Amino acid sequence: MPPTTPDISPDGPPLTLAGLQIDVLEGAFSWYIRSLDFAVSNDLDRRMAHLDMAKGKGKITAVLLVDRYPGVRPSQIAEVLLRDRPATGRIIDALVTSGDLRRETDRGDLRAQSLFVTPKGQALANSVRRIIQEQEREFFDFIAPQDRAQFMRMLKRAYLNMRKKLE
Amino acid sequence: MPPTTPDISPDGPPLTLAGLQIDVLEGAFSWYIRSLDFAVSNDLDRRMAHLDMAKGKGKITAVLLVDRYPGVRPSQIAEVLLRDRPATGRIIDALVTSGDLRRETDRGDLRAQSLFVTPKGQALANSVRRIIQEQEREFFDFIAPQDRAQFMRMLKRAYLNMRKKLE
DNA sequence: CGTGTTTGGTTGTGTTTTGCAACTTTCAGG
DNA sequence: CCTGAAAGTTGCAAAACACAACCAAACACG
Known part of the structure; x- marks a missing residue:
């Protein structure tokens, strides 16, 4: 041209x-x-x-969430993921089947479940975190430290703006 | 906090x-x-x-590209979209079927095609552009003008970093 | 020339994803 | 109790996508 x-x-x-x-x-x-x-x-x-965890868009976040907040409920995860409950349920299914998560019935609410990572899931979460950090380092390192904060802030704010609209 | x-x-x-x-x-x-x-x-x-163009991730970019570069070839679009040719071809199929694009055989290379927007596609491209601008305005307006450039630069650079690795 | 290789596109197929609707169980309030 | 709402599950059907196989034109070059 x-x-x-x-x-x-x-x-x-x-x-x-x-x-x-x-x-x-x-x-x-x-x-x-x-x-x-x-x-x-x-x-x-x-x-x-190389991780058995099949390609998972949602799975990554799910594992990290459960690892960080033992006892979370699927519905909370769904809200973070911006997916409906069926979709979230299946993600969790996969993670339970692969032996990374464990379901318990929430005490105090028989409808709900509490999720926990298994030892295997714990290891997985750590791997995932490490991988993410590597990726960050590799692709975003060019952003100067002081600019990183601003970049993050912009991303966050835009994200929040969007979420508000979607609800 | x-x-x-x-x-x-x-x-x-x-x-x-x-x-x-x-x-x-x-x-x-x-x-x-x-x-x-x-x-x-x-x-x-x-x-x-409300646009007939059914949910299209790739379609949006495709229409805009053809509108801006009359005569582009599907393979070029594929490269921009980071998809393989079959996927791209189907996207174009859909756009041709809906009457937004027109295929021609590239003169000078009988294998290749040249793509053009129809009047309908032209209108569609304009609508799309308008919609995108609205969205921008609505969700990214909080970024001060001087920061926008930097934000964009960071996005762009990260994107390029990634692309290089993917090839 | 002619032959082998590369490039542009198409078709076909199987998998994955995902959104929607319907259904069951439980809770909470009156 | 009864009713409406919430948590999860199941079923289904549509869409997106990657991969492989295939055809045709172009190019390279001895």
Whole structure:
């Protein structure tokens, strides 16, 4: 395409893929976020391939949540994951089957369940955390420490804005 | 914030969902990005629900790309989308069927195709752009102009880092 | 030329994901 | 008790996606 196109974006050289200049096209954060998610997820899947925990978008968060909050209930996890209960239930099923989580009936509420990690799940959670940290280090290290906080803050705030709207 | 809990993150009050404090849990950008993507995509789907273009993750980008670069080839789109050719081909199929895109045989290379938007597709592209801009405005407006550039730069760079690794 | 390799696209298939609806059990309030 | 709401489960049907196999055109090059 003709290089006559002025570089509108004030953020470095225009991003070119397959000979197409992407930047201006979408002009939007959303495109970067969606693409970045795609890349992040794929990369995570690769790194976790050796763990038995089959490709799990939700599974990762679920294990970490249960590990950190022993006794959580599936419905709470569902809310964090932004999924419905059936979907969450199946995620948990898989984790129970693989021997990483354990279900108990919540005492005090026979309808609900309390979730706990097994020793195996505990180990898994640790692996996962380590892998995530490696990924962070590898791909986000270019962000200066003081900028990291701001970056995180922006992500968080946007996320909260969205959640509010979705409810 | 509760005085008992030291606020590790220098980025505002801890994020609590369903009574669980999420922040420290994942501690990572990746979690925010993945969640944010989920929210962004859902929100986009909603906003686009009235357009015939059935829920399309790839479709959105495809239409915009073709609109901006008349004559692009499916393989180029595939590369941008980070999908394989079959997947991309089907996306294009759908858009052709719905009358938004038009295929032509590339002159000069009989194997390849050149894609163009139809008038309908043109209108669709405009709608999509408008919707995306609204979404941006609604959810990312809190970012000060001078910070936007930096935010974008970080997203972009992380994205590029990832892509390099995926290839 | 002609032959082997690469590139662009299509078709077919099987798996995974996921959202919705319906159903069971339990709780909470009056 | 009775009713309505909440927690999970099951069933189902649709969508997305990755992989492999396949055809046709282009290119490289001896």
